Amino acid sequence: MLTFTFRRLLLAIPTLVLISLIIFLLLDLAPGDPLADQPLSIPPEVRQKMRDALGLDSPAYVRYLLWAKQFFWVEPLVFVDWVAGTSFSEGMQRILSWQFRAPVFDIIIQRLPQTLWVVGLAYVIGVLIALPIGIISAYKQYSWFDQIGTFVSMIGFSVPPFFSGVLMIVFFAIMLPWFPSIYDTTLVVNDFESFGQQIRQMTLPVMVLALQTTAQLSRFMRASMLDNLNHDYVRTARAKGMTEKVVLLVHVLRNSMIPVVTVIALGIPSIFGGAIITEQIFKVNGLGQLLITAIYANDLPMVQTLAFIFAVLIVLCNLIADVLYGLLDPRIRYD
Amino acid sequence: MTDAPMLEPAKADTSGRSQWWDVWDQFKTHKGALFGAAVFLFIVLAVTIGPLLWTIEPTFIDIRARNSGASLAHPFGTDQLGRDILARMMAGGQVSIAVGLTAMLISVLLGTLIGVVAGFFRKLDGLLMGLTDLFLALPLLPLLLVMVMLFRETLSRSFGPEMGTFILIVSAIGVTSWMQTARIVRGEVLALKEREFVLAARSIGTPSRRMILRHILPNVLSPIMVSATLGIATAIITESALSFLGLGFPPDFPTWGRLLFDAIDYLQQYPERVFWPGLAISLTVLSVNYIGDGLRDALDPRIRGR
Numbered sequence: 228m229l230t231f232t233f234r235r236l237l238l239a240i241p242t243l244v245l246i247s248l249i250i251f252l253l254l255d256l257a258p259g260d261p262l263a264d265q266p267l268s269i270p271p272e273v274r275q276k277m278r279d280a281l282g283l284d285s286p287a288y289v290r291y292l293l294w295a296k297q298f299f300w301v302e303p304l305v306f307v308d309w310v311a312g313t314s315f316s317e318g319m320q321r322i323l324s325w326q327f328r329a330p331v332f333d334i335i336i337q338r339l340p341q342t343l344w345v346v347g348l349a350y351v352i353g354v355l356i357a358l359p360i361g362i363i364s365a366y367k368q369y370s371w372f373d374q375i376g377t378f379v380s381m382i383g384f385s386v387p388p389f390f391s392g393v394l395m396i397v398f399f400a401i402m403l404p405w406f407p408s409i410y411d412t413t414l415v416v417n418d419f420e421s422f423g424q425q426i427r428q429m430t431l432p433v434m435v436l437a438l439q440t441t442a443q444l445s446r447f448m449r450a451s452m453l454d455n456l457n458h459d460y461v462r463t464a465r466a467k468g469m470t471e472k473v474v475l476l477v478h479v480l481r482n483s484m485i486p487v488v489t490v491i492a493l494g495i496p497s498i499f500g501g502a503i504i505t506e507q508i509f510k511v512n513g514l515g516q517l518l519i520t521a522i523y524a525n526d527l528p529m530v531q532t533l534a535f536i537f538a539v540l541i542v543l544c545n546l547i548a549d550v551l552y553g554l555l556d557p558r559i560r561y562d
Numbered sequence: 563m564t565d566a567p568m569l570e571p572a573k574a575d576t577s578g579r580s581q582w583w584d585v586w587d588q589f590k591t592h593k594g595a596l597f598g599a600a601v602f603l604f605i606v607l608a609v610t611i612g613p614l615l616w617t618i619e620p621t622f623i624d625i626r627a628r629n630s631g632a633s634l635a636h637p638f639g640t641d642q643l644g645r646d647i648l649a650r651m652m653a654g655g656q657v658s659i660a661v662g663l664t665a666m667l668i669s670v671l672l673g674t675l676i677g678v679v680a681g682f683f684r685k686l687d688g689l690l691m692g693l694t695d696l697f698l699a700l701p702l703l704p705l706l707l708v709m710v711m712l713f714r715e716t717l718s719r720s721f722g723p724e725m726g727t728f729i730l731i732v733s734a735i736g737v738t739s740w741m742q743t744a745r746i747v748r749g750e751v752l753a754l755k756e757r758e759f760v761l762a763a764r765s766i767g768t769p770s771r772r773m774i775l776r777h778i779l780p781n782v783l784s785p786i787m788v789s790a791t792l793g794i795a796t797a798i799i800t801e802s803a804l805s806f807l808g809l810g811f812p813p814d815f816p817t818w819g820r821l822l823f824d825a826i827d828y829l830q831q832y833p834e835r836v837f838w839p840g841l842a843i844s845l846t847v848l849s850v851n852y853i854g855d856g857l858r859d860a861l862d863p864r865i866r867g868r
Contacts, residue, residue: 242695242696242699245696246696246699246700249700250705253705253708253709253712254708254712256712256713381848381851381852382844382848384847384848384851385795385844385847385848385851386840386844386847386848387799387802387803387843387844387847389802389803389806389819389822389840390822390836390840390843390844393822393826393829393836393840394836394837394840396829397829397833397836397837401829401830401833402833496701503703503704503807504803504806504807507807518704518707519707519807522704522707522708522711522809525711530704530708533704534701534704534705534708537701537704538699538700538701541698541699541700541701542699545699
């Protein structure tokens with residue numbers, strides 16, 4: 228198992244290098260000029276010096292290697308410095324955002340809490356709702372509960388977040404003014420009232436995101452439970468005189484959870500991707516919104532770094548899913 | 563569109579019932595799928611034949627009738643420039659469905675090609691599946707946004723703003739959504755390769771090209787058809803998402819996503835304006851998903867006939 232994990236980790240490195248190269252080459256074709264918003268009164272030779280300082284005229288491979296060095300060497304060092312209070316990274320050039328004129332990672336660290344709170348909470352809630360629904364739907368197959376569950380998850384699949392989000396705003400923010408439609412990031416939670424406000428402003432985006440997670444996971448849980456319910460060991464358990472509760476929640480559930488856990492792991496990066504739209508609707512200034520504004524503003528270092536972080540998340544979660552599968556199911560060993 | 567292949571009788575089998583009639587019989591028993599097919603057919607007819615009956619131009623500006631509510635002259639009302647929303651919905655539907663169908667075709671063609679080649683030729687398997695895994699690991703929505711941002715100008719200049727954006731969006735969606743099809747097809751082809759009829763065909767010296775076209779492809783048609791229907795749904799959603807983020811079609815060229823995006827600005831005053839394009843997208847996707855569900859059951863010979 229350990230060698231397998233290690234081999235997969237090694238294999239992930241060339242994948243990530245290739246992905247970063249693809250992202251870099253795509254962005255390299257960008258027609259925009261980062262100096263386009265500078266005043267026209269700047270003399271041409273000064274403009275040329277600015278271009279040189281930004282390294283815009285050096286060949287593509289030099290710029291790629293520089294970015295790679297900054298991403299894989301300088302930024303981790305900065306992190307080490309920040310944690311341990313050392314000064315390894317002093318004088319080193321960090322990845323700078325053209326739009327904010329500040330290190331990209333500082334801005335990402337600012338935006339991360341909002342994304343983690345809203346998206347992460349939505350995912351947890353979605354999973355917590357989906358699992359019982361899936362279990363009950365499978366146990367009472369074709370009952371009214373199952374039919375409604377199927378229909379609701381079909382709707383969850385089909386109604387895109389940019390519509391469900393807007394509908395939520397229309398119903399719960401305009402018609403019934405219960406929740407705010409805009410997420411206020413400046414809100415400081417220090418007493419009971421502001422905590423309530425925080426909960427209220429998180430409700431709508433969390434609901435939108437959780438609906439999607441629930442739709443996918445509950446179907447998956449149901450299918451996985453149904454697969455296991457017909458196995459011989461279930462009949463054996465019943466024949467031994469186990470109560471239905473024990474049969475269902477101990478014997479069947481544990482076996483059904485194996486594929487579901489890997490799907491949960493695989494879904495984590497896609498939630499970050501889906502959050503781009505939801506964050507845009509509710510004006511949550513998290514990572515997704517950061518990416519969109521960076522794309523609009525032609526802020527290439529920011530786009531490149533964010534896209535690569537998303538890719539790292541995907542590869543990492545794939546790896547975790549694979550390892551989990553092997554750990555949970557002794558029938559599957561990769562060596 | 564999706565049930566067209568089921569209605570046409572198979573070419574080889576002229577005596578009695580063909581396989582497609584069995585498929586159709588099974589499909590009919592799936593209530594949701596039948597309902598979905600009806601709804602989808604209705605939407606397609608509404609957006610193709612509708613503009614012939616409802617002859618107001620979607621770009622016609624009647625500024626004095628702007629922001630009017632539902633009336634006999636404008637059943638869905640008018641927008642902030644006095645353009646008829648019903649006409650814009652139909653024009654938008656044409657584009658959205660055309661994008662869905664074309665992007666699905668590209669992604670299914672690519673996926674089938676890569677899946678069949680990877681499954682059939684052992685030498686290329688590792689390389690092509692590595693490519694598939696690589697694509698699956700790419701953050702697709704961000705990359706789509708970047709692609710649209712980068713190439714919109716260039717393509718607009720050479721093909722005109724509408725056609726250029728169409729080509730761009732369709733190919734961008736197609737290129738980023740073929741991986742599932744490729745994986746499924748490869749798996750099927752790998753299983754088929756072990757079967758006796760393939761061995762028999764090979765032993766009489768069938769060349770690879772004919773082997774693929776005559777023996778392999780017809781047998782992997784069912785999973786391809788299912789992923790094609792589901793592909794329409796994802797393509798429509800992706801296009802609407804791009805339009806919604808303001809990186810889709812130009813503003814004077816309506817699609818459902820664009821209409822929804824434009825209606826957001828008037829959410830406070832006219833919340834009903836958001837409703838129609840959103841409902842159209844959701845209904846189309848829902849019906850297509852149900853069709854895919856029914857097709858999956860209908861094309862599976864183990865379920866059929868029960």
